[in-house]
Amino acid sequence: LAKTTQPISMDSYEGQEVNITCSHNNIATNDYITWYQQFPSQGPRFIIQGYKTKVTNEVASLFIPADRKSSTLSLPRVSLSDTAVYYCLVGPSRSSASKIIFGSGTRLSIRP
Amino acid sequence: NAGVTQTPKFRVLKTGQSMTLLCAQDMNHEYMYWYRQDPGMGLRLIHYSVGEGTTAKGEVPDGYNVSRLKKQNFLLGLESAAPSQTSVYFCASSYTQETQYFGPGTRLLVL
Numbered sequence: 001l002a003k004t005t006q007p008i009s010m011d012s013y014e015g016q017e018v019n020i021t022c023s024h025n026n027i028a029t030n031d032y033i034t035w036y037q038q039f040p041s042q043g044p045r046f047i048i049q050g051y052k053t054k055v056t057n058e059v060a061s062l063f064i065p066a067d068r069k070s071s072t073l074s075l076p077r078v079s080l081s082d083t084a085v086y087y088c089l090v091g092p093s094r095s096s097a098s099k100i101i102f103g104s105g106t107r108l109s110i111r112p
Numbered sequence: 113n114a115g116v117t118q119t120p121k122f123r124v125l126k127t128g129q130s131m132t133l134l135c136a137q138d139m140n141h142e143y144m145y146w147y148r149q150d151p152g153m154g155l156r157l158i159h160y161s162v163g164e165g166t167t168a169k170g171e172v173p174d175g176y177n178v179s180r181l182k183k184q185n186f187l188l189g190l191e192s193a194a195p196s197q198t199s200v201y202f203c204a205s206s207y208t209q210e211t212q213y214f215g216p217g218t219r220l221l222v223l
Contacts, residue, residue, distance in 0.1 A: 102154040
């Protein structure tokens with residue numbers, strides 16, 4: 001299972017664009033990249049998922065370079081309600097049972 | 113459509129007591145998972161199931177048992193609770209392994 005590395009914490013201000021990068025040097029061919037958001041006292045919530053290039057939904061964008069060894073979650077025009085912990089997961093492949101590792105995530109703090 | 117529900121929301125146990133946490137999902141998902149989250153930490157996978165009647169160990173399975181007798185339910189048991197098992201427990205389910213839907217969590221305090 002590919003290990004991921006992401007910053008422990010980030011700070012930003014309302015209205016700014018926030019980019020959180022995740023490194024996953026050992027990503028396997030069949031692995032997807034998935035990002036989750038977790039608010040205090042709640043379970044994680046799926047944000048976005050991608051395999052390569054760029055994926056965009058109503059919440060965020062996910063940029064994945066050609067070598068897939070990293071990915072960047074982009075949150076446009078953040079607000080105070082985007083303050084949360086963001087987790088980057090890689091894998092598991094669809095063909096195998098899994099040991100899923102969330103890691104410690106990136107604690108994003110948005111200020112007024 | 114309630115999604116993933118967990119029972120109870122909060123529980124206090126004494127060391128050595130046993131209890132069962134119930135997770136239920138109404139999305140007809142094949143995969144179900146139990147995680148624990150300690151303060152300031154990420155989630156760690158305890159056990160998971162890829163279908164009714166099947167279970168498998170995750171990263172931290174010791175001290176826990178699970179059962180998946182019905183597709184919609186996944187039970188997590190603590191036979192003899194220890195203070196080290198004080199944590200928040202999250203259940204999740206998924207159609208594919210990459211996209212999981214989480215329950216609200218169960219806070220467990222073992223004295």
